[in-house]
Amino acid sequence: MKLKKDLLPILALMLMILLDVGYAFLLVQVTGNPIYLTLAVVSLPLFLVILFVVFFRLKKEPEAE
Amino acid sequence: MDKFTRTFSLVIFTVLGVCIGISTIIHYLAPWIFQVPSDTPPFLSTSHTLELIITDISSFIGALLIFYHSYHKYGLWRSILFLTGSFVFTGLEEAMWILLGRFGLTFPTYFFSRGGLWFFEVPFYTCVGWYIVAYTCVFLAEKLVPNPRHFLAHAAIGAFLAMDLDLWTDPVMVNLGRITVTNDVGMWVWNMEYTLKFFGIPLMNFLGWFLVIFLFALLWKVVPRRLDQWGYRKTTLIFYGCMPLLLGVCFLVLSGVEIFLIRNFFANVSIFPI
Numbered sequence: 447m448k449l450k451k452d453l454l455p456i457l458a459l460m461l462m463i464l465l466d467v468g469y470a471f472l473l474v475q476v477t478g479n480p481i482y483l484t485l486a487v488v489s490l491p492l493f494l495v496i497l498f499v500v501f502f503r504l505k506k507e508p509e510a511e
Numbered sequence: 512m513d514k515f516t517r518t519f520s521l522v523i524f525t526v527l528g529v530c531i532g533i534s535t536i537i538h539y540l541a542p543w544i545f546q547v548p549s550d551t552p553p554f555l556s557t558s559h560t561l562e563l564i565i566t567d568i569s570s571f572i573g574a575l576l577i578f579y580h581s582y583h584k585y586g587l588w589r590s591i592l593f594l595t596g597s598f599v600f601t602g603l604e605e606a607m608w609i610l611l612g613r614f615g616l617t618f619p620t621y622f623f624s625r626g627g628l629w630f631f632e633v634p635f636y637t638c639v640g641w642y643i644v645a646y647t648c649v650f651l652a653e654k655l656v657p658n659p660r661h662f663l664a665h666a667a668i669g670a671f672l673a674m675d676l677d678l679w680t681d682p683v684m685v686n687l688g689r690i691t692v693t694n695d696v697g698m699w700v701w702n703m704e705y706t707l708k709f710f711g712i713p714l715m716n717f718l719g720w721f722l723v724i725f726l727f728a729l730l731w732k733v734v735p736r737r738l739d740q741w742g743y744r745k746t747t748l749i750f751y752g753c754m755p756l757l758l759g760v761c762f763l764v765l766s767g768v769e770i771f772l773i774r775n776f777f778a779n780v781s782i783f784p785i
Contacts, residue, residue: 451579451583454577454580455650455651456647458643459643459644459648463676470679470683473689473690476689477689479785481710481783481785482679482683482686485679485683485710489675489679493676500651500654
């Protein structure tokens with residue numbers, strides 16, 4: 447249950463990132479300028495690595511705080 | 512819920528509600544007071560009702576989920592401090608730059624082109640978005656550096672993550688209008704000239720993101736540590752009382768960097784222009 451609760455902020459952030467990636471993809475499609483997704487490609491891996499690290503740390507944490 | 516937290520939450524949410532109500536009425540019915548820029552060109556959505564439904568309500572639901580997590584992790588009092596503190600601090604910081612620039616008290620800055628409810632000249636969903644980003648990034652930082660004594664690292668890492676996120680979302684949001692047939696402006700418009708731009712966005716914006724979240728996270732981490740010594744009432748008053756001071760720090764640092772460093776040495780420099 448604790449893991450599920452702690453996933454809430456991560457899910458919220460992932461949702462925001464997904465929305466922004468969607469917008470960036472639309473912009474690339476319409477303008478033909480790949481810079482919008484290039485920026486995401488530079489910045490996203492750092493975020494994704496951190497999210498995975500946190501996810502696995504949460505999984506390892508004991509249930510009761 | 513103890514008596515203080517009940518009274519405190521009632522007072523702070525009432526004050527916030529009144530501020531949002533008055534700001535929204537002024538924005539739509541008396542726009543000359545804040546010199547609201549004309550929004551006559553068709554933006555992404557010309558319907559304020561639609562903005563209210565889509566952006567304000569969805570961000571409010573997101574904030575409720577984050578608050579639920581915060582409540583279970585830190586308790587009601589600290590959760591309300593984070594929610595209202597980040598909302599007010601970031602909202603006032605943005606409003607300060609927007610209005611100072613608009614009234615000619617500093618260099619022209621930026622304005623938001625659309626919104627439903629407003630907090631001074633900042634859309635409600637922006638303030639709520641700040642809350643969600645600040646909370647999630649500080650939460651991630653706490654998980655990366657689990658030792659609670661390293662609050663400085665939590666604030667710095669959280670602020671860096673938020674800035675990193677904005678590094679690519681800001682250019683997308685500013686140019687979002689290009690996906691419309693009429694090639695409108697984006698969700699906010701930058702008026703800053705003679706400055707150093709990163710992906711078409713003034714560098715000051717990214718410095719501001721780091722500074723605002725760093726200072727707020729530090730405030731939220733440090734002040735409640737004195738709860739046993741000061742009690743709820745005094746700690747709460749000091750928490751909100753520090754905000755004008757931190758806003759002053761933000762203003763001095765950012766305007767100092769912009770005026771003395773960027774405009775003197777990097778004016779009109781654009782790195783990766785869009």
